[in-house]
Amino acid sequence: MALLSVADALERVLAKTAALPAETIPLADAYMRILAADLKALRTQPPADLSAMDGYAVRGSDVAAAPARLKVVGEVSAGRPFDRSIAPGEAARIFTGGVMPEGTDTVVIQEVTACEDDVVVVNKPTKLGKNVRKAALDFAEGQTLLTVGRCLGARDLALAAGMNHATVSVYRRPRVAILATGDELIPPGTAPGPGQIVYSNGYALAAFAKAEGADVIDLGIAPDRLNDTVAAIRRAREAKVDILLTSGGASVGDYDFVQKALSAEGIALSFWRVALRPGRPLMHGRLGAMHVLGLPGNPVSAYVCAALFLVPLLRSLSGRRDLTLTTESATLGTDLPANDERTDYLRAQLENGVANPFPAQDSSMMLNLAIADCLIVREPLAPPAKVGTRCTIVKLPL
Numbered sequence: 001m002a003l004l005s006v007a008d009a010l011e012r013v014l015a016k017t018a019a020l021p022a023e024t025i026p027l028a029d030a031y032m033r034i035l036a037a038d039l040k041a042l043r044t045q046p047p048a049d050l051s052a053m054d055g056y057a058v059r060g061s062d063v064a065a066a067p068a069r070l071k072v073v074g075e076v077s078a079g080r081p082f083d084r085s086i087a088p089g090e091a092a093r094i095f096t097g098g099v100m101p102e103g104t105d106t107v108v109i110q111e112v113t114a115c116e117d118d119v120v121v122v123n124k125p126t127k128l129g130k131n132v133r134k135a136a137l138d139f140a141e142g143q144t145l146l147t148v149g150r151c152l153g154a155r156d157l158a159l160a161a162g163m164n165h166a167t168v169s170v171y172r173r174p175r176v177a178i179l180a181t182g183d184e185l186i187p188p189g190t191a192p193g194p195g196q197i198v199y200s201n202g203y204a205l206a207a208f209a210k211a212e213g214a215d216v217i218d219l220g221i222a223p224d225r226l227n228d229t230v231a232a233i234r235r236a237r238e239a240k241v242d243i244l245l246t247s248g249g250a251s252v253g254d255y256d257f258v259q260k261a262l263s264a265e266g267i268a269l270s271f272w273r274v275a276l277r278p279g280r281p282l283m284h285g286r287l288g289a290m291h292v293l294g295l296p297g298n299p300v301s302a303y304v305c306a307a308l309f310l311v312p313l314l315r316s317l318s319g320r321r322d323l324t325l326t327t328e329s330a331t332l333g334t335d336l337p338a339n340d341e342r343t344d345y346l347r348a349q350l351e352n353g354v355a356n357p358f359p360a361q362d363s364s365m366m367l368n369l370a371i372a373d374c375l376i377v378r379e380p381l382a383p384p385a386k387v388g389t390r391c392t393i394v395k396l397p398l
Contacts, residue, residue, distance in 0.1 A: 250295030
């Protein structure tokens with residue numbers, strides 16, 4: 001049977017996947033959440049013509065030539081508007097953010113003036129409208145300024161607050177359960193016995209999920225027994241998670257129980273095995289609303305599969321529009337042989353736009369993954385590539 005392509009596998013993962021239900025939360029809690037409804041301005045900013053400088057509010061016609069002598073008839077500070085109109089030949093002392101008094105249209109900065117009792121002498125002409133922030137310079141009430149699907153960053157939160165929103169409607173965070181399988185796995189900090197391996201995949205997978213705004217449940221390590229694996233899957237269902245992420249046990253060995261356990265729970269696989277290196281024994285299925293992604297146990301395979309499939313799935317459930325990873329172009333730093341039928345993701349270091357793949361690409365090697373700057377993407381059946389030619393990369397960290 002031909003292996004499923006990466007693109008076709010991703011299409012199946014995202015098929016019939018909709019954003020999770022919306023919830024209303026305080027603006028203070030909305031950092032990196034995804035908007036579920038357009039956000040319109042509830043006010044105009046600035047709400048009136050304001051001074052942009054400290055100086056004097058005047059009529060522009062009075063300061064078109066200099067010197068000019070104007071009678072100071074009052075003072076305006078931010079939050080304290082002036083209560084009468086300014087007549088020709090008059091001025092009001094004004095500070096930054098102060099509302100322009102009726103009759104004025106220009107602010108003369110204080111640096112070009114001199115005071116003589118209740119008279120200000122303007123020593124330099126000022127253009128009409130200078131140093132004034134007009135009403136609605138920033139935005140007007142009713143304008144849609146933030147749209148559905150936007151991931152709210154620090155600047156967005158400031159804008160939403162300025163629009164006078166105390167709460168926002170966002171999509172619910174996806175809930176992800178992570179399950180490791182394998183008799184050989186032990187937690188970090190434990191002294192390994194003969195044949196034992198320190199478990200590492202869950203930490204990277206949890207970081208992936210949290211970086212995409214998900215809540216994570218750790219189901220621990222299930223031993224290589226069907227009943228234990230089934231029990232862990234049931235715990236995920238009882239927790240009503242949106243994604244069950246398994247690590248290891250996805251192949252066809254005598255002790256690979258994930259596929260058997262999923263079948264026992266009624267989870268039909270949409271695919272198993274992808275034309276991908278590293279990461280061929282990847283599984284996906286659904287049980288109701290719960291997605292299941294069965295990742296390989298080798299650390300690099302699990303990482304690459306999470307980048308290619310978990311991240312887009314989480315973004316889709318979160319209501320984001322940018323589902324897939326961004327690729328860039330780089331210069332190849334070494335010759336590469338022809339590729340086989342699988343899409344290859346080679347760990348590489350990037351320097352001055354040149355991508356140098358590591359000589360060893362074994363999927364168990366965590367060190368060169370940790371120090372890599374990018375993954376070089378090699379399409380199926382790609383011909384040999386010479387040093388200096390262009391290549392496609394995905395930058396790390398992800």
